[in-house]
Amino acid sequence: MSRVRNTCPGCDRDDRVQAVPAVYVGGRDAVSSRERDRDGDMRTVTRTVTTGLSDALAPVPEPPSYAIGCLGVLAAAVSVGTFLGGSLAGHWFRDDPAPEEPEPSRWGFVPVPAPASDPGPDLAFLGWISALALLAAVLVFTVLWRRKTAFARLTRGRHRAEELWSHGWYCHRCGTVHFEGVPGEDRAPLTLQRFRERVWEHGGYGDLAAVQRAVDPVRS
Known part of the structure; x- marks a missing residue:
């Protein structure tokens, strides 16, 4: 039984025709390397290296950037740190007792009260810093949540896109893509765009x- 040849409609050859999912997955590799961290210790870092062709054949858009999340984590850490610092050093939750009136002794002498201890520097400003940092962290995490929700809502039909995408074939010689076996879609060669x-x-x-x-990547 002869094999059905999936030829490219552009060059009419099949030796360099490959399924789009295979090209996409083949261009995404996990690369590990040894790097030094901030403390000077060696650690293993794994990154995903993606080829330009794999990016061009992606079935879904790139997700929104979540780099702003680092600012949210930093703001939350500042909020907690200043709150704890002010609580421990500023005595925010300690009720200062009212000064007691000295009572005369039985000989008629009134004892001189001891001088009040130094309350230390006023650290009330740490409370404002903590509150502002907490507000900033809440705003950042709210933005991230809204971005993630909007992207999920936008791409809720990705299963339909991936169904069509899985029937695509890429010709490495022509740099074009065509569909095979999809009702309503012709086999005309398509640019990546x-x-x-x-x-x-x-x-x-x-x-x-x-x-x-x-x-x-071939024509850029």
């Missing part, structure tokens, strides 16, 4: 294809 538009439109987020354009 046009392929992204077709797939993302199928998922309901095609307008983002004009913002996050597919860069052809």
Whole structure:
């Protein structure tokens, strides 16, 4: 029984035709390296290295950046640190007893009260710093939550996009993509940008294809 040849409609050859999911996964590698941390100790760091072709064939848009989360963590740490510092050193929760009136002794002498101890520096400003830092942390985490929720809502139709995406075939010789075995889709060769538009439109987020354009690594 002869094998059905999946040829590229551009060059009419099949020796360099590969399924889009295989190209996408093959271009995403986990690379480990040894680096020194801030304390000078060696540690193993694993990063994901992605090729330009794999990025161009992505079935979904890039998620929003969560780098602002570092500011939220820092603000939360400042809030907790200043709160604890003010509580321990500023005596925020200690009720200062009212001074007692000296009572005369039986000989008629009134004892001189001992001088009040030095209350130390006024650390009330730490309370304001703690409150402002806490507010900043809450705002940052709220922004992150809204970004994550909006992205999940935007890409809720990604299963439809991935269904069409899985029928794509990439020709390494021509640098084009075509669909195979999809009702309603012809086999005309598509550029990476046009392929992204077709797939993302199928998922309901095609307008983002004009913002996050597919860069052809061969022609760039």
